[in-house]
Amino acid sequence: QSVLTQPPSVSGAPGQRVTISCTGSSSNIGAGYDVNWYQQVPGTAPKLLIYGNNNRPSGVPDRFSGSKSGTSASLAITGLQAEDEADYYCQSDDNNLSGYVFGSGTKVTVL
Amino acid sequence: QVQLQQWGAGLLKPSETLSLTCVVYGGYYWNWIRQPPGKGLEWIGEINHGGSHSGSTKYNPSLKSRVTISADTSKSQFSLKLSFVTAADTAVYYCARVDCSGGTCYFDNWGQGTLVTVSS
Numbered sequence: 001q002s003v004l005t006q007p008p009s010v011s012g013a014p015g016q017r018v019t020i021s022c023t024g025s026s027s028n029i030g031a032g033y034d035v036n037w038y039q040q041v042p043g044t045a046p047k048l049l050i051y052g053n054n055n056r057p058s059g060v061p062d063r064f065s066g067s068k069s070g071t072s073a074s075l076a077i078t079g080l081q082a083e084d085e086a087d088y089y090c091q092s093d094d095n096n097l098s099g100y101v102f103g104s105g106t107k108v109t110v111l
Numbered sequence: 112q113v114q115l116q117q118w119g120a121g122l123l124k125p126s127e128t129l130s131l132t133c134v135v136y137g138g139y140y141w142n143w144i145r146q147p148p149g150k151g152l153e154w155i156g157e158i159n160h161g162g163s164h165s166g167s168t169k170y171n172p173s174l175k176s177r178v179t180i181s182a183d184t185s186k187s188q189f190s191l192k193l194s195f196v197t198a199a200d201t202a203v204y205y206c207a208r209v210d211c212s213g214g215t216c217y218f219d220n221w222g223q224g225t226l227v228t229v230s231s
Contacts, residue, residue, distance in 0.1 A: 045114070103151070
């Protein structure tokens with residue numbers, strides 16, 4: 001059971017906007033730790049998508065954006081494209097674990 | 112983003128020791144993460160690379176009694192050993208580098224993953 005909770009799946013038509021929530025607690029996101037997001041195409045390693053809540057690494061399209069508030073964070077994908085079909089994971093630090101925690105993962109389907 | 116290179120045995124019997132190695136350059140911390148088939152990511156542990164705490168480790172409490180992460184900085188390699196494996200340890204194991212920028216740290220580079228299957 002993951003420490004950070006995400007919806008199992010979200011879907012949208014090409015061009016639409018979808019959001020993925022990541023709910024934590026006072027020992028992780030609520031403790032002030034930053035949230036990072038990763039995209040994982042099945043059969044491949046995760047790829048850094050958003051770091052420090054809302055920063056994109058070089059090469060990541062600006063269709064992807066992140067935000068954080070209180071004990072939760074969100075990833076938004078605008079102008080959804082077929083290539084965005086993948087699993088998405090949030091990640092933060094956790095005081096109870098004294099280490100890193102991941103979200104349960106969300107599968108994005110482009111209709 | 113650069114893909115790290117990792118290797119190790121892919122098929123183990125129960126009670127054996129899992130052993131994986133990864134080549135990594137730079138970064139602040141070197142980590143191991145695993146993903147059981149069809150499931151999410153689980154952090155295993157980390158070794159500090161460089162600085163005053165170089166060589167220090169921290170582990171997921173759920174695995175701490177069976178895990179050892181070590182590093183050979185002269186070869187830019189670090190290794191994972193997980194003892195007394197069971198079928199529950201069957202997973203794809205990833206090495207990953209943590210880098211830090213602007214006061215935040217994140218997994219910026221990952222290995223290609225190694226599927227480790229535990230079966231009698």
